[in-house]
Amino acid sequence: MNAEKQVTDNSYVRFENVQKSYDGEILVVKDLNLDIGKGEFVTMLGPSGSGKTTCLMMLAGFEPATHGEIFLNNRPINTVPPNKRGIGMVFQNYALFPHMTVAENLAFPLQVRGMNKSEQQDRVKRVLEMVELPQMGGRRPAQLSGGQQQRVAVARALVFEPDLVLMDEPLGALDKQLREQMQYEIKHIHENLGVTIVYVTHDQTEALTMSDRVAVFDDGVIQQLSAPDSLYENPQNSFVAQFIGENNKLNGTVEKVSGELCTVRTEDGSLIEAHKVNVDKAGDKTTLSLRPERVEIDPPKSMKNTIEGTIEELIYLGDHIRVRMSVAGNDDFIVKVRNRADRRPLEEKQKTRIGWASMDCKALDLVA
Amino acid sequence: MSDTALPNTNIAQPDRPLVTADGIPLKQKLARTTRTMKLRALLLTLPLVFFVFVAFVIPIGQMLHRAVHNPTVSEVAPNFAEAIQDWDADSGELPSEQIFEIFVQDLVTARQNREVGKTVGNLATRINYEIPGSRSLFTSTARKAGRIEQGPYKEALLEIDEDWGDIHLWRTLQRASNNYTLAFMLAAVDMQYDKDGDIVQANELYRIYIPILLKTIGLSALITFLCFLIAYPVSYLLSTLPLRTSNLLMILVLLPFWTSLLVRTSAWIAMLQTEGIINDIMVFLGVIGDDGRIQMIYNQTGTVISMVHILLPFMILPLYSVMKTIPPSYMRAARSMGATQTYAFFRVYFPQTTPGIAAGTLLVFILAIGYYITPALVGGSDGIFISNLIADHIKKTLNWSLGSALAAILLVVVMTLYWLYNRLVGVDKLKFG
Numbered sequence: 001m002n003a004e005k006q007v008t009d010n011s012y013v014r015f016e017n018v019q020k021s022y023d024g025e026i027l028v029v030k031d032l033n034l035d036i037g038k039g040e041f042v043t044m045l046g047p048s049g050s051g052k053t054t055c056l057m058m059l060a061g062f063e064p065a066t067h068g069e070i071f072l073n074n075r076p077i078n079t080v081p082p083n084k085r086g087i088g089m090v091f092q093n094y095a096l097f098p099h100m101t102v103a104e105n106l107a108f109p110l111q112v113r114g115m116n117k118s119e120q121q122d123r124v125k126r127v128l129e130m131v132e133l134p135q136m137g138g139r140r141p142a143q144l145s146g147g148q149q150q151r152v153a154v155a156r157a158l159v160f161e162p163d164l165v166l167m168d169e170p171l172g173a174l175d176k177q178l179r180e181q182m183q184y185e186i187k188h189i190h191e192n193l194g195v196t197i198v199y200v201t202h203d204q205t206e207a208l209t210m211s212d213r214v215a216v217f218d219d220g221v222i223q224q225l226s227a228p229d230s231l232y233e234n235p236q237n238s239f240v241a242q243f244i245g246e247n248n249k250l251n252g253t254v255e256k257v258s259g260e261l262c263t264v265r266t267e268d269g270s271l272i273e274a275h276k277v278n279v280d281k282a283g284d285k286t287t288l289s290l291r292p293e294r295v296e297i298d299p300p301k302s303m304k305n306t307i308e309g310t311i312e313e314l315i316y317l318g319d320h321i322r323v324r325m326s327v328a329g330n331d332d333f334i335v336k337v338r339n340r341a342d343r344r345p346l347e348e349k350q351k352t353r354i355g356w357a358s359m360d361c362k363a364l365d366l367v368a
Numbered sequence: 369m370s371d372t373a374l375p376n377t378n379i380a381q382p383d384r385p386l387v388t389a390d391g392i393p394l395k396q397k398l399a400r401t402t403r404t405m406k407l408r409a410l411l412l413t414l415p416l417v418f419f420v421f422v423a424f425v426i427p428i429g430q431m432l433h434r435a436v437h438n439p440t441v442s443e444v445a446p447n448f449a450e451a452i453q454d455w456d457a458d459s460g461e462l463p464s465e466q467i468f469e470i471f472v473q474d475l476v477t478a479r480q481n482r483e484v485g486k487t488v489g490n491l492a493t494r495i496n497y498e499i500p501g502s503r504s505l506f507t508s509t510a511r512k513a514g515r516i517e518q519g520p521y522k523e524a525l526l527e528i529d530e531d532w533g534d535i536h537l538w539r540t541l542q543r544a545s546n547n548y549t550l551a552f553m554l555a556a557v558d559m560q561y562d563k564d565g566d567i568v569q570a571n572e573l574y575r576i577y578i579p580i581l582l583k584t585i586g587l588s589a590l591i592t593f594l595c596f597l598i599a600y601p602v603s604y605l606l607s608t609l610p611l612r613t614s615n616l617l618m619i620l621v622l623l624p625f626w627t628s629l630l631v632r633t634s635a636w637i638a639m640l641q642t643e644g645i646i647n648d649i650m651v652f653l654g655v656i657g658d659d660g661r662i663q664m665i666y667n668q669t670g671t672v673i674s675m676v677h678i679l680l681p682f683m684i685l686p687l688y689s690v691m692k693t694i695p696p697s698y699m700r701a702a703r704s705m706g707a708t709q710t711y712a713f714f715r716v717y718f719p720q721t722t723p724g725i726a727a728g729t730l731l732v733f734i735l736a737i738g739y740y741i742t743p744a745l746v747g748g749s750d751g752i753f754i755s756n757l758i759a760d761h762i763k764k765t766l767n768w769s770l771g772s773a774l775a776a777i778l779l780v781v782v783m784t785l786y787w788l789y790n791r792l793v794g795v796d797k798l799k800f801g
């Protein structure tokens with residue numbers, strides 16, 4: 001984790017030991033430390049209720065931090081009111097003012113700043129073109145489709161050229177296709193304008209495809225903060241491994257530790273060599289995590305870890321075949337087999353050997 | 369139709385209506401299949417339609433009718449009422465001998481009549497509305513008319529009372545013999561027929577209805593405005609508090625609905641009277657001297673204070689229901705874009721509450737303008753509303769026609785204001801809850 005954390009002294013946004021409680025009984029955010037560099041796209045990803053929105057609200061200034069300090073551009077902002085922070089924000093339900101036209105909505109932050117009329121119009125026009133809605137200025141938000149409203153909301157957060165934009169599940173209400181298109185557009189805007197974006201979602205695909213770094217939240221704690229690829233390939237704990245992507249679990253006990261690797265005896269007695277990530281010493285209980293696409297059926301003899309399994313179910317998915325097996329006492333062990341012309345035919349109830357490279361199997365903390 | 373079997377019958381063609389598989393036009397078939405449903409729905413609303421008709425349409429229609437209906441003369445003296453129509457009032461001469469004869473005969477018949485609404489007394493009262501002081505002329509004449517054995521009747525009447533020679537009296541009688549009259553409507557707006565039958569303003573001393581009507585409108589507007597001033601922050605608080613607290617407070621708002629209006633108004637009497645709680649406290653605190661107690665009840669102040677209190681929930685409820693639907697994210701969005709709390713409130717929050725404001729003000733104003741009990745109890749002589757005068761005419765003076773006419777005027781005023789309001793605000797934008 002330390003290797004990936006780019007500790008930058010000139011971090012743009014910094015959360016320092018931030019804690020938050022609404023009711024004085026439960027800590028919704030527990031000791032949050034987070035550095036975000038200028039121009040970065042950082043996503044907060046996590047299940048519902050994990051405290052993502054709360055973090056965003058503290059950064060925007062709508063909720064006070066119960067403890068700790070938040071810095072913006074190296075300036076503590078705990079006492080700065082939201083309207084003085086200069087942070088653009090896209091809300092989950094867009095919060096477009098229903099009694100104003102799109103153009104009036106977009107001009108609002110400019111008016112507040114006392115910009116003159118003609119410049120306002122210029123900017124509104126430009127930003128409408130940027131989100132590809134040049135004709136829609138005269139409409140009311142209610143007369144726009146969901147996707148169009150979303151674009152206007154993004155445009156409104158950007159029109160006053162803030163350096164930092166917060167987005168709280170901005171695509172939550174859109175259908176899949178529109179979502180993907182908008183993901184691309186937001187990413188595009190980010191690249192073109194160079195703004196810093198803090199993005200909240202609980203859709204992992206969205207997080208992985210858009211972000212420079214992803215902070216995985218659970219239970220008020222950042223479980224891992226990494227670039228998308230290392231998040232998927234090197235999960236630091238079982239929660240991340242299970243939350244991101246598909247994952248096979250095998251429980252066992254560490255027998256021996258040797259450098260980067262360790263040997264684990266699974267519950268049914270097989271010995272497996274795995275990458276030591278979240279265990280220290282022999283005798284530790286562990287959950288092994290294995291990505292379905294890293295498992296091979298009929299592995300070459302040279303492969304270190306092989307184990308016998310029974311095929312329970314075959315699901316044909318076109319580009320690959322999803323094989324549900326029962327392996328080492330786990331009957332929900334998934335293997336993805338690429339649909340190659342030369343692949344061996346598989347049948348249900350067939351016994352077969354499977355194998356994987358030791359480094360692909362992560363020894364993480366135990367989950368029940 | 370022979371071509372019903374063709375596969376393309378269901379495709380609309382410009383010269384042929386759409387038909388179903390069995391060749392019946394689609395519209396007709398649809399109407400037939402939905403007819404029972406519609407009938408049933410209609411049946412369900414029938415009790416309501418009936419109720420509205422009996423309890424609303426009929427009484428209001430009757431009231432409007434009574435305001436112009438004028439049956440007295442034609443019921444007391446039917447033959448005369450018919451005959452007098454032939455007289456040309458502008459000729460400057462008294463009606464003919466024949467009309468006098470019919471009049472005397474009708475009077476004699478009427479004197480024997482004991483039926484309510486058909487006695488000489490009724491006739492006398494009716495004419496007395498228009499010629500104050502003429503009552504005894506009719507009653508005494510009717511008493512003596514029985515002794516007139518033969519003509520000429522004109523002279524005989526003049527002998528009984530020479531007022532019968534006044535053309536103005538006959539002109540009034542002729543006008544009053546019509547089954548319908550504008551006299552009450554005119555009286556309700558401080559106008560009257562003069563001696564020559566022209567419509568003029570009433571004597572300045574008798575102009576009471578228009579000033580009271582204007583005062584009613586003015587006080588109602590004031591009450592509405594005060595309600596708005598008080599209700600807005602309260603509703604805002606209610607809509608932003610956590611549900612448990614806001615429910616509790618809402619009960620407090622609704623509490624007045626659970627106690628009798630009479631009790632609430634009496635409570636205000638206890639509070640506001642010169643020997644009441646508020647004055648006592650102020651004297652105790654030394655704000656005012658014992659001899660300087662403030663008169664806060666039995667005048668306009670009393671009416672305004674207690675009516676604001678009583679009508680407040682009608683402002684709070686629509687405001688609350690509108691505010692409840694405005695998510696906090698709007699204000700937050702405005703703030704994040706750099707607006708101060710105040711600016712965000714007036715540009716973003718307030719405009720979104722206008723449907724509630726519109727509904728609340730309309731509701732309170734219309735309730736206030738027709739209010740009766742509270743002004744009657746705490747208004748004294750200064751703080752009464754037009755409804756109190758209407759009630760007086762219905763209950764005390766028993767001039768139902770004038771009461772109806774006043775009510776009709778009030779109805780017209782309310783409708784006009786409503787129409788204006790609709791033009792300005794748009795009733796379709798209202799949101800009552």
Ligand SMILES: Nc1ncnc2c1ncn2[C@@H]1O[C@H](COP(=O)(O)OP(=O)(O)OP(=O)(O)O)[C@@H](O)[C@H]1O
Pocket residue numbers: 022023028046047048049050051052053054055202
């Ligand atoms: N205004 C509030 N008062 C009290 N508790 C709150 C408030 N807002 C949020 N919480 C609690 O704080 C926790 C975190 O909420 P938060 O909204 O930050 O979650 P989230 O990660 O944004 O979830 P989601 O993905 O569902 O939006 C939840 O348990 C929630 O019940």
Ligand SMILES: [Mg+2]
Pocket residue numbers: 052053054168
């Ligand atoms: Mg959230």
